[in-house]
Structures are given as C-alpha cells and as structure tokens.
Amino acid sequence: MAAGKSGNSLVLRSKEECKWDLVSLGEVMLRLDPGDVRVATARQFNVWEGGGEYNVARGLRRCFGLKTAIVTALADNPVGRLLEDLMLQGGVDQSHVLWTRYDGVGRTTRNGLNFTERGFGVRAALGCSDRGNTAVSQLRPGQIDWDEIFGKEGARWLHTGGIFCALSESTPEVAREAMAAARKHGTIISYDLNYRDSLWKSIGGKEKATAVNRELASYVDVMIGNEEDFTAALGFEVEGTGDNLAELDTGSFRRMIEKAVTTFPNFKAVGTTLRHAKTASVNDWGAVCYYEGEFHEARPMPDLEIFDRVGGGDSFASGLIYGFLNEKGADWAVNCGCAHGALAMTTPGDTTMATFDEVQRIMKGGGARVQR
Numbered sequence: 567m568a569a570g571k572s573g574n575s576l577v578l579r580s581k582e583e584c585k586w587d588l589v590s591l592g593e594v595m596l597r598l599d600p601g602d603v604r605v606a607t608a609r610q611f612n613v614w615e616g617g618g619e620y621n622v623a624r625g626l627r628r629c630f631g632l633k634t635a636i637v638t639a640l641a642d643n644p645v646g647r648l649l650e651d652l653m654l655q656g657g658v659d660q661s662h663v664l665w666t667r668y669d670g671v672g673r674t675t676r677n678g679l680n681f682t683e684r685g686f687g688v689r690a691a692l693g694c695s696d697r698g699n700t701a702v703s704q705l706r707p708g709q710i711d712w713d714e715i716f717g718k719e720g721a722r723w724l725h726t727g728g729i730f731c732a733l734s735e736s737t738p739e740v741a742r743e744a745m746a747a748a749r750k751h752g753t754i755i756s757y758d759l760n761y762r763d764s765l766w767k768s769i770g771g772k773e774k775a776t777a778v779n780r781e782l783a784s785y786v787d788v789m790i791g792n793e794e795d796f797t798a799a800l801g802f803e804v805e806g807t808g809d810n811l812a813e814l815d816t817g818s819f820r821r822m823i824e825k826a827v828t829t830f831p832n833f834k835a836v837g838t839t840l841r842h843a844k845t846a847s848v849n850d851w852g853a854v855c856y857y858e859g860e861f862h863e864a865r866p867m868p869d870l871e872i873f874d875r876v877g878g879g880d881s882f883a884s885g886l887i888y889g890f891l892n893e894k895g896a897d898w899a900v901n902c903g904c905a906h907g908a909l910a911m912t913t914p915g916d917t918t919m920a921t922f923d924e925v926q927r928i929m930k931g932g933g934a935r936v937q938r
Contacts, residue, residue: 574858576787576834576890579752584720587632587891589662591726591744592619593702593733594638594649595678595695597876597916605681605694615652616680616916618729618760621877624656625884625918629906629925632891635659635721637710637744639701641675643668646701649677656917662715666701675701684874684914685846691875695764703733705740712747723891724748725883727758727790728799731778732765738778745785754890757782758883759791759799776801788835788890789826790883793819796838802826816840816854816863823856837886837900839879839907847872851908853882855900862897864904865931874914881910881918885925898929905929 581587594617600608623634636658640646642665653660666675678697685691697703715721724744731738748755759779766775779799783789796802802822819838827833835857842850849872853864872878885906889899905928909920 574834576754577752578754578891578893579720579722581722584722585633586635586659586715586719586721588623588626588634588723588725588887589637589715589721590619590623590634590658591637591724591741592730593617593678593697593700594620594636594640594653595680595697596645596649597680597682599914600681600683602686605683605692611681612914613648613652614915614917615649615656616877618758618880619725619727620653620658621880621917622725622758622884622887623658624653625881625906625910626888627657629881629918629920629922630884630888631922632888633659635662635715637662637715639664639666639705641666641668641672641677641701643677645677662710664701664705664709666704672699675699675704677701682876684876687845687847690843690846693764693876697733700733702730703737706736707739707743710740710744712744713751716747716751716753720751721748721753723754723756723887725756725758725887728760728775728779728795729758729762729765731782732762732769732775738782741782742785745782749785754787755785756788756790756883756887757786758879759789759795760879761791761795761799763798772798775799783830784832786830786833788837788887789830789833790837790879790886792839792841792879796822796826800826802829819854820856820861823854823861827856835890835896837883837903839882839904841878844869846875849875851878851904853886853900853904853907855886855896855903857896860896862900864901865929867904867908870908870911872911875911877916877918878907878911880916881920882907884918901929
C-alpha cells in the first residue's frame with residue numbers, strides 16, 4: 567500500500583512495493599564539448615549525454631546504485647540512437663522513452679544539442695543550446711501512462727524541474743499531470759528550479775518563469791535550487807544581494823527559505839547549493855538544507871578547484887535525494903549532496919563519474935592523497 571505524507575516530514579513508499587527508487591521527467595540532450603578550446607574555434611568535440619532532470623537519475627543509478635528511469639522523448643535517428651547508447655552506459659532505464667518518427671531534416675521533430683565550454687580562470691563557462699522543436703518539447707498531457715509508472719510499477723520519488731518546464735507551452739502541463747499522479751500514489755515529488763535565462767527570454771522572461779514555477783510549486787515536497795533560482799524563478803528576494811549574487815550571506819538566504827516555506831507550506835524540504843565563483847577554475851562551494859523546521863549546512867569547501875562545473879547542482883540533488891531515500895537524516899543528506907556535487911565538477915561532462923566510496927571519503931574530510 568502506498569504511503570502518504572504526514573506533517574512536515576517525508577514519508578516514503580517502501581522499496582518492496584516499488585520498481586523504481588526514482589523516475590525523472592525531462593529532456594536528454596547531446597552535449598558537444600570542445601575540450602580546452604572554444605566552441606567557435608573547435609575542430610573536434612567529445613560527446614556526452616545530459617539534461618538537468620536526467621542527470622539526477624543517472625547520478626542515483628551510477629554512483630549510488632539505485633533503480634532509476636527516465637521519461638523523455640527522442641527523435642528516432644542516429645543522434646537519438648547515440649543518446650540511447652550513452653544512456654545505456656549510465657544504466658538509467660529507458661522503457662518509458664517515447665521515440666518519435668524523424669522526417670529526415672528536423673522540420674517536425676529533432677534532438678537537442680548543447681555546445682558547452684568548461685571555462686578557465688577569468689573566462690567563464692559558456693553554453694550554446696540548439697534545442698528548438700525537440701521531440702520532448704512536443705510532449706502533451708495524455709501521452710504518458712503515469713498510473714502505470716506510479717501505480718502498477720511503483721516509484722518512490724519523482725524528479726522534474728524548471729528546464730523541462732521552459733521547453734514549450736505544453737511541458738508544464740505534462741509536469742503538472744505527472745505530479746498529480748505521483749501525489750495520488752504517495753510518491754515524493756522533487757523539483758529543481760534550474761533557472762536558465764536563455765530558455766525563458768523569448769517566451770516571457772522572468773515574469774513567465776515565476777508564474778509557471780509558482781503554479782507547479784504547490785505540488786512539490788522537496789524544492790531544490792540555488793540563490794538565483796529562488797529569486798528569478800519563484801520571485802523571492804535574497805536580502806542584501808541585489809542583482810549581484812556572487813557572494814551570499816547564508817543568514818539572508820535562510821530568511822528567504824523561511825518565506826518560501828511559509829508561502830508554500832507543502833514544502834517538506836528545501837535544498838540549495840551555495841557557490842561563489844572566484845574564477846571559472848576556483849569556487850567556494852557549499853550547501854544548505856531546510857527540513858522539519860531546522861537548517862543544516864554542509865561542511866563548506868572554500869577554494870574548490872573546478873574542472874567542469876556543468877552538472878554540479880544536479881549531482882548535489884542526487885546526493886541529497888539519496889540521503890532522504892535511505893532515511894539518513896537531513897544533515898547527512900546535505901553533506902552527501904555537497905560532496906557528490908564537488909566530485910562531479912572534477913571530471914568532464916554533465917554527469918557524475920564519482921563512486922560512493924569517494925563521496926563518503928569527502929564527507930569525512932578526506933583529501934586528495936593518492937589511493938593505492
């Protein structure tokens with residue numbers, strides 16, 4: 567029998583009644599990485615799969631060994647099959663991927679591409695997305711059998727977010743449909759705000775983002791985001807920062823979270839990363855989690871050396887969710903998320919290459935001494 571949610575605590579469905587620990591709803595794109603050079607001057611690219619919501623499912627499967635699935639849509643062409651091959655390596659189940667017929671040139675449907683530079687020193691990371699008219703952006707309510715996923719199969723956790731909901735007019739409707747079904751079956755719902763100005767600027771900007779995200783927020787149990795996300799996507803001001811969010815007073819941010827949970831009393835937990843990018847290669851890194859009326863702050867990591875920052879927040883989310891799924895407590899969960907995010911940013915690509923042993927070693931304050 568499905569468990570519900572009680573008071574301000576998360577009440578999880580049992581592993582025994584569920585096929586999936588987590589199901590993610592979102593886009594999976596092909597990332598083209600120019601390595602040490604610029605997108606505009608590159609002559610070759612490495613490829614990775616990635617997507618804000620997918621990365622969380624992959625992290626939970628690959629690093630933490632949980633059973634996860636992705637709900638998405640792909641155009642059935644060689645690029646789509648390359649993404650399939652990459653996802654097979656990540657171990658995320660693809661039985662709920664909707665394959666759409668490709669017309670030969672992409673007039674009716676296509677797969678998303680994401681050209682991303684890592685950045686170095688004073689040169690910031692830079693992304694250039696080519697994702698208009700993708701298969702997943704054309705998903706409509708009624709195309710996915712959510713009762714099959716959350717009811718017959720069973721899922722303990724649903725994760726989706728603001729990137730998926732910015733893809734088209736219909737994707738927020740699909741997210742709402744998924745959330746309503748998840749709630750009906752007692753599945754915990756997390757949502758990563760993941761505000762991207764480039765996704766919203768042509769369809770109403772911050773005003774539209776705030777309207778969409780605030781409407782969906784009423785379904786959310788665990789809200790995830792950074793300081794910019796809560797400001798731009800939910801309309802909550804972080805006192806004392808103005809438009810410059812480079813340096814953050816955690817006290818001001820805690821007060822903002824208190825406003826958020828007052829406005830949305832359905833929030834059982836709120837998790838956020840704290841990042842001060844001194845350069846593209848050196849960041850102060852940390853995280854805070856609000857749960858059951860208390861704040862828990864991860865061990866801060868000043869002057870963290872960054873190889874590729876993309877996906878650090880998604881890896882934080884997967885570590886945080888792992889802690890909650892295994893009932894480790896909020897303090898353990900936020901430290902797990904912080905450590906996993908830090909490790910993910912030491913390797914290329916959007917997704918984690920870390921092991922659970924490495925995460926636990928970093929949580930205990932372990933250094934970079936060679937392991938033999």
